[in-house]
Ligand code: NA
């Protein structure tokens with residue numbers, strides 16, 4: 001069985017440390033050579049990020065993985081997988097993802113003609129500011145670069161102004177004051193040198209965890225025999241998804257240490273950004289905004305009974321209820 | 325597969341099928357013969373995602389800007405003014421061609437647009453003053469290529485877009501090599517005309533007072549450059565948005581220093597739509613071909629080929645330079661970039677080379693491709709502006725400038741700081 | 754008859770190209786206004802998103818004008834070395850290749866629109882632009898290009914069949930009259 005696999009961003013640790021070894025070596029070995037894999041990534045194919053799962057559903061390739069948030073244009077209900085600020089630690093994020101999994105599976109089945117194999121985390125999307133910021137309320141009136149619709153809406157609800165800037169232009173934009181703050185993964189911000197052009201780091205997942213969904217074209221999945229299906233699912237969970245999650249919390253702690261100099265930095269030289277501690281009261285206020293404005297708006301976008309289903313699954317786990 | 329693609333490309337191009345269509349046909353071929361997957365199902369999405377692109381809108385904006393400058397008469401007067409200043413050197417007016425091209429390069433993002441602008445205003449002078457048509461037209465074709473090295477530059481925007489490299493940094497990096505190339509073009513012209521004075525026509529000297537008065541004519545173009553580059557480095561606009569600022573600036577400047585009319589705008593608009601669609605058909609075709617190649621494992625094949633050579637980092641650079649020189653004979657430049665960047669740049673960066681430096685090196689090679697036959701768009705542009713004369717004359721005339729570019733390639737490899745010094749100094753907080 | 758057809762096509766696409774150019778200039782004005790607003794501490798938001806849509810639509814609708822102006826770049830190596838009949842055959846073959854390809858592209862663009870309609874897709878941005886709203890005009894531009902290509906191919910074929918090689922070269926040759934003054 002030859003599988004054509006399209007991985008997530010080729011330069012990021014999730015691909016280098018987990019995806020590439022899993023699809024390139026572990027799965028073919030575990031299948032005793034029955035499964036071979038041709039692996040590339042969506043950025044090497046120069047695909048639009050919104051096209052990755054569309055083309056998977058069309059059968060252009062067999063397996064694809066990328067950030068679920070990139071696909072919400074076709075499936076607004078998918079935004080509920082990755083809500084900002086409700087999960088602070090990796091364990092909480094994993095519980096959130098596990099609670100959402102049945103919904104995600106159904107969404108991918110219906111919208112993208114594909115079968116979900118795994119949901120792995122990118123590091124949480126934290127806030128880099130080139131401005132004096134001491135609490136969340138200080139974001140009000142600042143120009144903030146966000147990616148993704150729910151994060152942008154959340155920032156607007158907090159009184160910030162969303163500005164669109166490409167990832168590669170963010171350092172220049174921060175330096176020149178085109179934006180005051182920018183949201184990205186702590187590790188990406190470290191390796192892309194954002195610490196050179198920003199002073200304050202707010203280590204809360206204002207952009208959520210950017211869950212990466214791995215899915216297989218449904219026709220392809222159904223064409224496999226039950227043993228092969230079981231083998232692939234077992235292997236993906238044990239050798240890809242679990243290890244990726246297990247290292248997520250450590251990675252976050254390390255990345256923040258690297259950026260602020262509080263603790264050891266295994267990735268290289270530690271920097272000295274100011275760590276902004278977000279108080280409980282501050283946090284509660286932000287969640288209020290989330291629950292009273294951002295999530296009800298999402299419920300409307302998603303339509304149907306998605307809000308109730310979300311309340312009964314993810315909401316239960318993270319202790320948030322839409323609509324009261 | 326690589327050889328099949330190369331033969332297919334040359335064969336289809338030789339049949340004089342439009343270049344953009346050739347790229348689509350090759351993509352269909354790769355899908356049919358080299359891929360087990362129905363890649364054609366991705367065609368529609370590829371066409372949409374490639375053209376729904378805020379970065380590429382800089383292309384029509386820059387073309388429009390150039391059209392307005394030509395049609396308002398500003399281009400002609402800039403040329404006349406530079407003639408006063410540089411034509412005293414051996415080679416005479418040939419230097420004015422290079423100098424004018426350099427000036428317009430600083431406001432235009434496109435080499436074809438730059439060459440066309442200069443050719444339109446310069447060519448009538450060649451016959452009048454008895455210049456050797458070869459050197460005279462070769463200098464225009466070569467000078468025009470500076471349009472993509474001296475900022476702003478569509479090709480650098482595309483490079484930055486595809487490699488996720490900072491576009492303002494790339495613009496800074498291109499400035500010194502661009503000016504060095506312009507000086508190199510002039511130097512090689514002087515050398516040739518000292519050896520064979522009859523090639524250069526008459527050297528022209530003007531009274532100093534006239535030279536000073538001519539400076540006034542350069543105000544519009546300097547003003548426009550300042551507006552475009554200033555907005556980028558002041559942080560008011562991204563490089564793409566600055567192209568829109570440039571259009572507005574050109575309109576205002578044309579109204580102040582030249583002539584504007586509804587008719588002029590209509591003609592500028594039509595020219596813009598025509599060139600933009602031509603470029604976009606090539607870009608979209610290249611994007612689809614690239615997608616099929618990546619799916620069919622072209623990256624792995626090329627990687628294996630280069631790995632098999634067991635190259636040192638420097639060896640890799642020399643092979644890559646060679647690849648671009650050879651491909652540059654045959655392939656249209658924007659497609660050459662779009663097709664090769666996703667494959668070549670990761671290999672080069674993995675060897676520890678700076679992606680900004682490599683972007684500039686690639687631009688010199690792309691400039692060379694614009695003036696090497698058989699496929700050299702600038703050669704055709706200049707020939708088109710001539711009244712008669714053989715195509716081969718332009719090709720021969722461009723050869724000295726290809727030599728200058730080869731020297732520049734060597735210098736960039738030996739001294740990367742030619743490109744990297746400016747961005748490293750100016751990007752420190 | 755074929756001359757009349759081509760004249761009509763040229764006139765139609767001349768008008769469309771003007772509209773397309775006005776759309777592009779409007780987009781430039783919009784971007785400029787946003788830059789100015791940003792200096793004043795405000796913003797429309799989403800200029801880059803809208804620029805992208807304008808680019809997609811302007812590109813597809815400008816294609817046919819460029820075709821009729823002989824603006825799609827071709828390589829003239831072999832074609833330049835043969836007689837009028839040979840050139841006519843080169844041109845006809847190239848035109849047929851273009852027509853078939855463009856028809857296929859237009860055909861394959863439809864599923865993109867269909868999927869956006871079926872999912873009621875909205876852009877992953879604060880603007881939440883309904884994708885069908887911008888993809889339908891984009892798709893229509895490619896269909897228009899395909900239709901124009903077929904009509905031009907038919908007109909040129911008629912010219913060549915009747916031995917009118919010069920007229921055919923003016924219609925589908927390599928270089929337009931004012932080619933290269935750009
Ligand atoms: Na330029």
Ligand code: NA
Pocket residue numbers: 652653654655692693694695696697698699700701
């Ligand atoms: Na060439």
